[in-house]
Amino acid sequence: xxxxxxxxxxxxxxxxxxxxxxxxxxxxxxxxxxxxxxxxxxxxxxxxxxxxxxxxxxxxxxxxxxxxxxxxxxxxxxxxxxxxxxxxxxxxxxxxxxxxxxxxxxxxxxxxxxxxxxxxxxxxxxxxxxxxxxxxxxxxxxxxxxxxxxxxxxxxxxxxxxxxxxxxxxxxxxxxxxxxxxxxxxxxxxxxxxxxxxxxxxxxxxxxxxxxxxxxxxxxxxxxxxxxxxxxxxxxxxxxxxxxxxxxxxxxxxxxxxxxxxxxxxxxxxxxxxxxxxxxxxxxxxxxxxxxxxxxxxxxxxxxxxxxxxxxxxxxxxxxxxxxxxxxxxxxxxxxxxxxxxxxxxxxxxxxxxxxxxxxxxxxxxxxxxxxxxxxxxxxxxxxxxxxxxxxxxxxxxxxxxxxxxxxxxxxxx
Amino acid sequence: xxxxxxxxxxxxxxxxxxxxxxxxxxxxxxxxxxxxxxxxxxxxxxxxxxxxxxxxxxxxxxxxxxxxxxxxxxxxxxxxxxxxxxxxxxxxxxxxxxxxxxxxxxxxxxxxxxxxxxxxxxxxxxxxxxxxx
Numbered sequence: 297x298x299x300x301x302x303x304x305x306x307x308x309x310x311x312x313x314x315x316x317x318x319x320x321x322x323x324x325x326x327x328x329x330x331x332x333x334x335x336x337x338x339x340x341x342x343x344x345x346x347x348x349x350x351x352x353x354x355x356x357x358x359x360x361x362x363x364x365x366x367x368x369x370x371x372x373x374x375x376x377x378x379x380x381x382x383x384x385x386x387x388x389x390x391x392x393x394x395x396x397x398x399x400x401x402x403x404x405x406x407x408x409x410x411x412x413x414x415x416x417x418x419x420x421x422x423x424x425x426x427x428x429x430x431x432x433x434x435x436x437x438x439x440x441x442x443x444x445x446x447x448x449x450x451x452x453x454x455x456x457x458x459x460x461x462x463x464x465x466x467x468x469x470x471x472x473x474x475x476x477x478x479x480x481x482x483x484x485x486x487x488x489x490x491x492x493x494x495x496x497x498x499x500x501x502x503x504x505x506x507x508x509x510x511x512x513x514x515x516x517x518x519x520x521x522x523x524x525x526x527x528x529x530x531x532x533x534x535x536x537x538x539x540x541x542x543x544x545x546x547x548x549x550x551x552x553x554x555x556x557x558x559x560x561x562x563x564x565x566x567x568x569x570x571x572x573x574x575x576x577x578x579x580x581x582x583x584x585x586x587x588x589x590x591x592x593x594x595x596x597x598x599x600x601x602x603x604x605x606x607x608x609x610x611x612x613x614x615x616x617x618x619x620x621x622x623x624x625x626x627x628x629x630x631x632x633x634x635x636x637x638x639x640x641x642x643x644x645x646x647x648x649x650x651x652x653x654x655x656x657x658x659x660x661x662x663x664x665x666x667x668x669x670x671x672x673x674x675x676x677x678x679x680x681x682x683x684x685x686x687x688x689x690x691x692x693x694x695x696x697x698x699x700x701x702x703x704x705x706x707x708x709x710x
Numbered sequence: 711x712x713x714x715x716x717x718x719x720x721x722x723x724x725x726x727x728x729x730x731x732x733x734x735x736x737x738x739x740x741x742x743x744x745x746x747x748x749x750x751x752x753x754x755x756x757x758x759x760x761x762x763x764x765x766x767x768x769x770x771x772x773x774x775x776x777x778x779x780x781x782x783x784x785x786x787x788x789x790x791x792x793x794x795x796x797x798x799x800x801x802x803x804x805x806x807x808x809x810x811x812x813x814x815x816x817x818x819x820x821x822x823x824x825x826x827x828x829x830x831x832x833x834x835x836x837x838x839x840x841x842x843x
Contacts, residue, residue: 355787362787362810426719433728447766447824453810461815462764485718493714596785596816 307335312662314343320417321673325666329659337654339647344674349637356632357383357457357603358596364623365451367639368675370413371616373406375639375675376455378612378623381536383457386610386625387603390592395459396538397585402445402454403537403614404574404581408479409438410617411567411574414670415490418564421663422499427489434482441475444468457599459591464582472582479575483568490564491552500560504653504665507558514652517645518619519570520669522548523563525556530615542580547573560668567670604632618642618670641675732758761826766809768827769802771842775821776800782813782822794843802842805835 307330314322322343328336348367352360364376377399384391391399412435419427439449445464446452454461464472490496506516511524521528527546531539547569549555549562556562593599607629614621619642628635646669653665733755738744747753761767778798783791790806791813793799802813814822832840 356784358785358812359787362808362812424715426715430715430718436728443765444762447762447764447811448809451808451810453766453808453812456815489714495713495715597781600784 310659314340321671323671323673325662327654327659327662332658332660334654334657334659334662337651339650341647341673341676346674349639352637353633353635356600357634358600360634360637361455361457362451362453364639365453368641368672369450370410370672371406371618371621371641371675372451373402373454374614374616374621375623375641377403377537378614378621378639379625379637380455380457381612381614382610382623382625383603383612384610385612386608386627387457387606389458389599389602391459392589392592393538393586394463394588395590397581398460398464398590399455399537400539400542400581401464401578401585402452402460404577405438405442405445406452407574407617408571409435409442410670411571412438414567414617414667415486415564418560418664418667419490419496421667422495424495430489431486434479434486437475437478441472444471456591456596457603458593459589461590463590464585469582472578476575476579479571483572483575486571487568490568491561496564497561499661499664500564500668502557502559502561503661504560504657504668505558506649506653508556510652511558511649514648515645516619516649516669517642518616518670519547519563519566520619520646520649522546523556523566524558525550530613530620534613536614538581538584541584542577544573544577560664563668600632603627605629609636616642618672618675619645639675641672643669643672643676647671647676730759731756758829761828765824765826765828766811767825768804768830769807769813769842770823770825771800771802772821772823773799773843775819777819779818781816781818785812785816787812799843803835804830804840804842805832 307328310327310329311324312327313319313324324340324343326338326340327334348363352363355363360379361376364379365372367375383389412431416428416431416435419425419431442452443449445468446454446462506520506524508525511521511526516524516526517528525548527548529546530536532544532546547566549557549565549569551569552565553562593602604627606627609624609626612621612623612625621642622638622640624636624638625634626636649669650666653668654662657665733748734744734753735756744753748755776799778793778800780793780800782800783793787810788806788808790803790808792801792803794801809824811824814820814824830840834840
């Protein structure tokens with residue numbers, strides 16, 4: 297007899313979620329782990345479906361703006377903006393020139409807020425909580441400015457169909473300039489901490505790589521795609537609002553480092569570059585904004601009557617901080633409420649990118665890699681399949697269901 | 711520079727906290743007693759951060775001006791406004807209000823406006839403070 301032992305290296309499974317301390321929002325992961333390495337990963341969605349589109353189909357267009365704001369607390373400007381643009385294109389409503397520029401100002405301010413929030417969360421995920429507080433201190437300034445311009449901190453309620461509801465007056469400009477100057481002064485500090493710090497480099501370089509091919513194949517959008525070197529940005533590709541008049545380019549990480557790796561580090565670079573770009577965009581938009589009307593039709597009852605009479609469909613595509621947001625609206629010409637309203641948030645595209653990113657990584661890298669796409673579950677969960685499939689291997693097809701039903705009938709007949 | 715956060719983190723020890731300590735610098739042992747003391751003038755509240763201009767707070771309703779046109783009810787996204795048929799006036803439930811101020815915009819006689827009052831937390835959603843009529 298020899299002492300030889302045969303060991304079989306079995307993989308084991310770790311389910312994480314739907315509710316888990318490491319996750320900010322409900323999502324279900326099923327990891328297949330070999331030792332410390334992730335062999336395979338499966339993502340399950342659908343835990344936070346709120347039937348927003350269904351609710352929207354029972355409300356008029358003005359009411360939906362505020363419902364669209366609540367799809368996502370962080371993209372609370374871009375969602376209603378996409379919806380408004382969809383309605384505007386369906387009902388042939390022209391937006392005044394000044395409103396276009398003000399929309400850019402608010403959208404870019406939201407991008408600064410969102411990216412700073414993300415940077416803080418990313419720092420928190422790798423256990424670097426001092427940086428979380430540093431970035432969120434800066435974010436607080438952005439939120440104060442939002443409150444100053446709109447009257448609310450998070451759900452801005454600034455948009456309306458055919459324009460914006462509040463003007464940026466001349467006496468508000470000094471405070472805006474002051475806040476933007478604060479961001480500029482602190483940007484270098486932030487860049488230095490995120491890109492030169494040893495802790496960040498150790499945890500983010502070469503981790504969660506998404507190759508350009510995979511990114512293209514999975515249709516990723518926003519900073520996740522741009523960090524993999526794809527030149528894709530709705531603001532540049534299909535300019536909306538006043539973006540066509542503003543000078544801007546795709547923020548890919550090679551602008552700073554000269555190379556694209558598609559790792560978490562590159563995603564940090566892409567977002568930081570966008571913060572800088574957004575500051576510049578707000579400044580130019582405020583400088584170039586012409587004087588004029590804010591709304592094309594200030595009388596809301598008249599606007600609602602116009603929408604009620606219109607039969608048609610419209611699409612709004614906007615670049616949210618996380619990527620492209622898509623809203624589709626159809627009116628039947630008889631009712632005030634839309635016949636159909638469809639929302640596709642950017643995380644929906646980015647979620648499958650987790651699979652190539654996470655394969656081969658360690659368990660401890662899961663939080664930072666998952667967070668690096670800036671996921672937003674409440675935005676994403678749009679469709680729910682009502683089917684009893686608690687066990688993955690036990691999915692009932694229509695035929696099986698029919699068969700079971702017939703069996704039960706026979707059993708009861710006995 | 712390997713560890714760039716060391717400097718800022720060290721300097722933080724000599725800085726004042728960013729947070730505004732509202733309503734008191736240290737959490738009182740008994741909140742009800744503390745509030746009673748404030749009411750009696752014995753203790754002092756640490757004031758909240760000032761609200762900016764055009765802040766969207768509790769709705770103010772000018773009942774005399776209202777003509778009962780129901781336009782605010784039509785645009786309210788939350789269904790927070792109720793119509794009183796007899797009086798032809800409205801009643802706003804602030805517990806449902808989302809502070810979008812759409813009713814302020816649509817009102818043809820400007821009988822609705824927004825104040826800067828934001829301390830509206832209550833245990834009863836039908837309490838007197840949360841109903842504007």
